[in-house]
Amino acid sequence: MRAPERGALPLWLAATLGRTYGRLTETVQGLTDADFRRPTRCEGMEVGPLLVHLLYDAERALAAFATPSTTEPDRDFVSYWQDYPARAEDAPEPDTSFVRTVASAYRHPSETLVGHWRELSEAAARAAAVALTDHHRVVKTQGHVLGVCDVVATLVVEATVHHLDLTVHLPDAPEPDPEGLQVTARTLDGLFGPEAWDVIEWDTTTYVLKATGRVPLDDHDVDRLGSYVTRLPLIG
Template sequence: MDHFARSWTALRTAVGELCDQDGERPSGCAGRLVRDPVCHLVIDAQDVLITLVTPVDAEPTVDCVTYWNLVEPPTGEDPLDALIPRLAAAHGQPGLLRFHFDDDVGAAADRAAELADRGTRVGTRDDVLTAGDHLSAYVMEGTLHHLDLIAHLPAAAEPPAETLAAARASLERIAGARIPASSSDADALRVGTGRRAPTDAEQAALGELAAGILFLLG
């Protein structure tokens, strides 16, 4: 199953169904409005496009797990963190952001992924990995941002069950530990990436993991 295609299609649909007022609502990222992760996704789509057309004649240095930089604890010093809200606000018309992701670069990234040879080695962030591993990493990224978009939109559809499960499995591989089965995939992703604090029951189930599994992905 092509988890990237499933997650990306669902994500484009979720963005396309946002109304102008939704962009001003809080997202699942603390201190961020819904328009901010949409803007982040435009940059993600550009990254997918650029990476897939950047073949490298070298051995892979990372895979879909070691691709991620873990920050423990998060410092908040990533320049992109400060840029995104300003860039999102600068668009002015909410529909422009939706267009850029759903119909423009997001659609182009979807098509590029469909055409890509998964075994091709590509370069990004001074690393080398296969195109397949790069797209697998974006299953995690896309699923997390999908959850961010709909955190306060109860009528919005969740990511597909298959991609939620795949993202959870990736998170557990990154963390090197299993999250208790009592947590749903969505809850495991939100708690495991620090998007919300664990409840008392989740804290008890996580045990020692509660202090060690939290990190930001980027």
């Protein structure tokens, strides 16, 4: 079964980012302080620390859009993730002490952390809309140079994947933005490779969860993927 056609990135990518961040805000704004201690799919990060991690990604957006470059891009929205491969099984667990310490400083995260997230995420979405008025603009982020469309796509992927991480023990949370899921799947397609697409038979959400190692592969998946199974997970 051939994977569904993902197509190009959305024309109004800033709107996709705004909705993607908005779904995260909907998820956290009704939580209690105790809910911020619920586990997520990310090792060592509860809901609070993971939201802090996302908050710093929104901050990355603001820094990137204010840091233009005159050099040619050396990454696009797919190759950007080659610097963030999945962690090997025998690798040490990631150090999450920083985000956990920052999260613990919010005495009432249901108000203060959520308010900080809302302020920064909405500012990042507005800045993305301004930056995307010039589709030829390139900026610096994370030690690389990317076009603004590519930067926004990486922000959508980060937020979408972590939305799924964040809500694993929040059964009443909204689903990620559908267009955000498509951008994420399009990114994973680029990493997986066109010759491997014919073996994908998952729906988009399952594809994102399994291709990023959030949900383990079952025996049927392994049989279906064949030699391509060694390519997964595509990112950590």
